[in-house]
Amino acid sequence: MLAYARCKSVGVQKQGKDRRVASGILEDELYAMECKIVVNRPTLIIESVQTHMKRFTTNRCTRAEKVFAKAEGWKLDRDLDGKIKKELGRHGCRHMAILLVDCCRALARAEVARDLRVALEKDPGLDAKLFINEFYGWNPELADYLRLQ
Amino acid sequence: MIVDFQMNNLTTVEMIEQGSWRVISRSEDDLFSAEVVLDVKSPALDIRQAKVEVKRDVLGLVQDLSTATDKLIGVRVGPGMTKIVRAVLGGENGSNRLAELVLDSMEMLINAITVPELRKANEMAGVPFKSESDGPKVYLNDRVIGEEMVRLMAGNPRMKDSCAAFGDL
Numbered sequence: 581m582l583a584y585a586r587c588k589s590v591g592v593q594k595q596g597k598d599r600r601v602a603s604g605i606l607e608d609e610l611y612a613m614e615c616k617i618v619v620n621r622p623t624l625i626i627e628s629v630q631t632h633m634k635r636f637t638t639n640r641c642t643r644a645e646k647v648f649a650k651a652e653g654w655k656l657d658r659d660l661d662g663k664i665k666k667e668l669g670r671h672g673c674r675h676m677a678i679l680l681v682d683c684c685r686a687l688a689r690a691e692v693a694r695d696l697r698v699a700l701e702k703d704p705g706l707d708a709k710l711f712i713n714e715f716y717g718w719n720p721e722l723a724d725y726l727r728l729q
Numbered sequence: 730m731i732v733d734f735q736m737n738n739l740t741t742v743e744m745i746e747q748g749s750w751r752v753i754s755r756s757e758d759d760l761f762s763a764e765v766v767l768d769v770k771s772p773a774l775d776i777r778q779a780k781v782e783v784k785r786d787v788l789g790l791v792q793d794l795s796t797a798t799d800k801l802i803g804v805r806v807g808p809g810m811t812k813i814v815r816a817v818l819g820g821e822n823g824s825n826r827l828a829e830l831v832l833d834s835m836e837m838l839i840n841a842i843t844v845p846e847l848r849k850a851n852e853m854a855g856v857p858f859k860s861e862s863d864g865p866k867v868y869l870n871d872r873v874i875g876e877e878m879v880r881l882m883a884g885n886p887r888m889k890d891s892c893a894a895f896g897d898l
Contacts (some may be wrong), residue, residue: 581743581744582741582742582743583742583743583750583841583844584740584741584742584743584837584838584840584841584844585739585740585741585742586738586739586740586837586840587738587739588736588738588739589735589736589737589738590735590736590737591732591735592732592733592734592735593730593731593732593733594730594733595730600880604831606738606823608837608840609840609844610814610840610843610844610847612869613887625890632862632867633862634863635869635875636873637847637851637874637876637894638869638873638875638879639856639858639873639874639875639876639879639896640876640879640894640895641873641892641893641894642789642860643893643894644861644892644893644894647893660876669892670890670891670892670896671892671893671896672892672893673892673893674891675885679811682736682738686735686736686758687735689734689736689758689760690733690734690759691758692732692760692788693733693734693758693759693760693854694733696760696788701763708787708788709789709790709791711787711788712788712790727826728760728788728790728826729790729791729823729824729825729826
């Protein structure tokens, strides 16, 4: 028998030229929660964060929801994951912090996937590594945050 | 609007025999897919077997990490694991994504071990609960760990100030 299972799922949408939206859910034996964010493109600033603690363990867990709005105005950069885990995880909820990091990470990777899809349509034999170098050239602001490897 | 990128992760923890755990984590997104399998033994919670397999790497960026993966054997699930796993699997010649997937797996084992304790706490000191953030038609949280037990749990230095529930106490 399984002792524990955790499922996380994130979907990313492009809403117009300068708006990206990610929504994530987390479900396990103890917790269920969801997180939605809006990020501006190309500034990579988090414009809105909406969290919902659906299933939790203590009478105080819902206090965490208020903490996550603090991420509004933060930028997707190399310090972001640590900041979310330390400042929002410790004062809010560690599990929601992980989900928020996943949403931000997925949102950044979606930028690559989207451009790669277009590039492959034009050139099915495209060299992926060459594409990545070019992508960083076109999107230097993402180089600081992307974790493709 | 139609979603144009998805990431899905599933981690399972199973006791394969008394004191031996198997943790399997699978991560999938449009560009990358990988699976981690860890066998961990109580009471030290040290890794006895580790397998890291890249199933799909559209960008071809992740190198063969089998030698690095072998170095996970003996690493203990507990304090200090983050630094060790990132040093073994992450970095420029490794894969930060795989390192995080291994750490996720180790973290989920800790959660699995915590479940019976939280269940006990809920049975012993659970209080009927109705939150405004729950419902309005279906309530997922009919009973949660109450204030008294929360204060008691916050006495544990590892729990104190670890999140909103155990802060300001």
